[in-house]
Amino acid sequence: GAGVSQSPRxxxxxxxxxxxxxxxxISGHVSLFWYQQALGQGPEFLTYFQNEAQLDKSGLPSDRxxxxxxxGSVSTLKIQRTQQExxxxxxxxxxxxxxxxxxxxxxxxxxxxxxL
Amino acid sequence: xxxxxxxxxxVSVSEGALVLLRCNYSSSVPPYLFWYVxxxxxxxxxxxxxxxxxxxxxxxxxxxxxxxxxxxSFHLTKPSAHMSDAAEYFCAxxxxxxxxxxxTFGRGTSLIVHP
Numbered sequence: 001g002a003g004v005s006q007s008p009r010x011x012x013x014x015x016x017x018x019x020x021x022x023x024x025x026i027s028g029h030v031s032l033f034w035y036q037q038a039l040g041q042g043p044e045f046l047t048y049f050q051n052e053a054q055l056d057k058s059g060l061p062s063d064r065x066x067x068x069x070x071x072g073s074v075s076t077l078k079i080q081r082t083q084q085e086x087x088x089x090x091x092x093x094x095x096x097x098x099x100x101x102x103x104x105x106x107x108x109x110x111x112x113x114x115x116l
Numbered sequence: 117x118x119x120x121x122x123x124x125x126x127v128s129v130s131e132g133a134l135v136l137l138r139c140n141y142s143s144s145v146p147p148y149l150f151w152y153v154x155x156x157x158x159x160x161x162x163x164x165x166x167x168x169x170x171x172x173x174x175x176x177x178x179x180x181x182x183x184x185x186x187x188x189s190f191h192l193t194k195p196s197a198h199m200s201d202a203a204e205y206f207c208a209x210x211x212x213x214x215x216x217x218x219x220t221f222g223r224g225t226s227l228i229v230h231p
Contacts, residue, residue: 004159035221040125042206042221043160056216091159103150103210103219107159 002026004108006092012114013082021077021111025094033105034067034077035091043091049075050098082115089113118143118209120222128228135194137225139181139207142188149190150208150219151181160206166190177201202229 005024013019025032031050035043036059045059051072060067064082069075079086089112093105123138141147148167152160164175171183181192190207204226210219 033218040223042120042122042223045218045220048216048218050216056218093160099217103148103208103217104162104165105152105160105219107152107161109157109159 004092004094004106006090006108006111008111009109010112010114012116014116015083016081018078018080019082019113021079021090021092021113023075023077023092023094023108025073025075025092026096026106027073029094029096029106030072030098031095032069032075033093033095034075035093036061037089037091037110039088046077046090079113082113084115087113087115118147118211118220120207120209120220122205122207122222122225124225125223126226126228128230129197130230131199132196135179135192135197135201135227137192137205137207137227139190139192139222140188141190141207141209143209143211145211148210148217149181149183150210151175151179151190151192152206152208152221154204154206154224156203163192163205197227197229199229199231202227 034046037043048056049069064080066078089110091110093107119142121140151163154160166183174180207222208219210217
């Protein structure tokens with residue numbers, strides 16, 4: 001596709017429900033990032049994939065958060081047993097580059113999660 | 117560990133006035149620096165980047181930023197603000213201190229442009 005596509009754009013979950021957020025990066029992009037953006041804050045790093053390999057997951061806040069990219073393209077961020085503090089916009093970004101120029105990111109519009 | 121500080125959560129200017137958005141970084145190794153812009157209900161877009169070439173970097177929409185190593189700063193400027201510049205601006209730093217180049221973002225500065 002022309003850009004990074006995320007779905008759903010909006011998700012309301014009851015506390016304790018599991019949710020899955022999908023990211024479809026730009027075709028051919030090697031690097032894929034997930035960030036969490038709380039209201040009024042900057043994006044906070046969650047996890048990073050290079051192709052299908054999850055190279056860094058140090059930002060995942062708890063073991064309730066899980067991400068995968070099995071074929072090196074589409075990625076899914078799963079949150080189990082959602083809590084109110086998980087309410088945020090989840091941003092996916094991809095990059096054609098690795099290494100030093102990885103920071104040239106293309107972002108999706110985000111998935112806004114509200115946990116009641 | 118790398119970090120970014122953006123001074124001022126909100127900056128308000130009049131249309132036609134100079135825009136200055138401040139960014140200071142902390143990095144133990146030579147960094148790569150970026151400015152992103154986020155318009156309402158849109159994803160972040162890259163404005164410009166510094167990657168150890170020229171210290172004065174020009175970006176899209178008339179924005180530019182200067183890398184000052186001695187001040188650990190990468191402030192964003194535009195000579196004359198336009199109403200369409202109203203948005204959220206994020207500074208980001210990326211270095212290899214953690215093994216991979218993972219961009220770290222600041223908290224953002226909201227630019228308000230008055231007619």
